[in-house]
Amino acid sequence: MTTSAADIYEIAMGRWSRRLARAFLAFVDAPACGTLLDVGCGTGSLTLAAATRYPSAHITGIDLMPDYLGEALLHAAPNVKFETGDARALPYENASFDTAFSQLVLNDLAEPQKALTEMLRVTRPGGVIAATVWDRSGGLAFLRLFLDAAAILFDGDGEALRARIFNVPFENEDALLDLWADAGLTEIGTATLSIRMDFLDFNDYWQSLLGSHSLIREFFTSLDAEAAHSLQTAVRRAYISGGNDGRRSLVASALAVRGVAGNT
Template sequence: MSERRFDVWTAGDAYERYMGRWSRLVADEFVRWLACPPEARWLDVGCGSGALTSTVAVRCRPRALLGVERSAGFAATARASAPPPTCVAVADAQALPVGDAVFDVAVSGLVLNFLPAPGVALAEAVRGVRPGGVVAAYVWDYAEGMGFLRHFWAAATTVDPSADAHDEGRRFPLCRPSALRTLWSEAGLTEVTVAPIEIPTLFAHFDDLWTPFLSGQGPAPGHVAALSPDRREDLRRTLRARVPTRADGTIPLTARAWAVRGRKATTSSRGAGRTQR
């Protein structure tokens, strides 16, 4: 099975059922944490289906807001859902179609681990931000903090031990705070801060948890798509037995993301940055 094939996100509706409903909750907390002033010029790198873009448009009263997304399908979803003054462009995060020092804030939500060269994309975001501006992102804590994915991969490796090689917690090094802090510091950003964002992920019933794994889009759904029907049913039964289920059938879990932010150095502060936790 090609991991890269299933790492590519192309359909906004499928993503919404699988991860978008939770990413919107994280986006709201992330924007609150940033606490950027109104009338700023925002850049959303890898805007996907527009969860973070829409949140910025509604909560931050931006003067300008550009979302950049490589997938035309995702860009169309973001364009349809984000209110003014949002613009959405189809472009690569590693070659942004923006001038130097144009924006006050550059953000990215849940994208870094799916880029071939996240350092290049971060450098592009830094380039697009004015001196003194903010560059920030968040990623899922695939290694420890994503309850429904931890249960999924534990069930998957019970059915087939080789599934462990596809686990995002193993494959994606930028799901840990130390790696994010290092990446931001190496990009020359100052006042680097990393913080957790935890949200509830309450599933109405088991099918509410299981059905999004059948979308075939993303590492875990991609793994399901590659299974034979019998193995898929084994995985479904194993997962159902693992997850904590209340008497009313609901499944209460939590998901954690790591958020990181830093400031582009001004001429006077260049080389004088410090890292915070």
């Protein structure tokens, strides 16, 4: 049976994005009713968390990947609908939603500014627009264990991999604040949201890691057997930290921003 992109995402990041969704929604503080739009909804972690938090609201999740939406539909709620579409060209009329938000998407888009412009266009004046992204270089310990080991063991290629994954447009709260301000939003606030990534053992961690980012997976699978063993051993030593293999709880943080839409 072929493993889909949605399956890989759920194993690697789905459980963590669901935890983050709860913290993010508390930060967004959207109205308890009305219409909400989740842009780049993926497998529906944020959309479905919003459905639980706001049972009187009507929530739309939109994503470009039908495979992800297929996974989301398995857990659909009565007040939710999922649609296929591009974050940079949303298929909705102006001022269609009371709130628009996006989780873990902006740093992976080729044109994040265009996505924000679209979110602003489809949100009614006075509505909330918010987003969150992983704090990759400073807040993802589970990535650091691997990327630092790769950079030490494989000077050039390992260093390049770490730089490529950490080189994202919005690497701190100020960068997100500037994006929101440049778009004309008001009452802008930012925050760093933290969750725990709990792993049963190193194998659980390793499976999550390899599914977390295609560049990590491609790098590891490109190594010869001896190099791959050396890297996995080094990462395992970092994971167990001088103790026995078993449960570990690593901190993960995300950067969040919210603002209020004016007249467009």
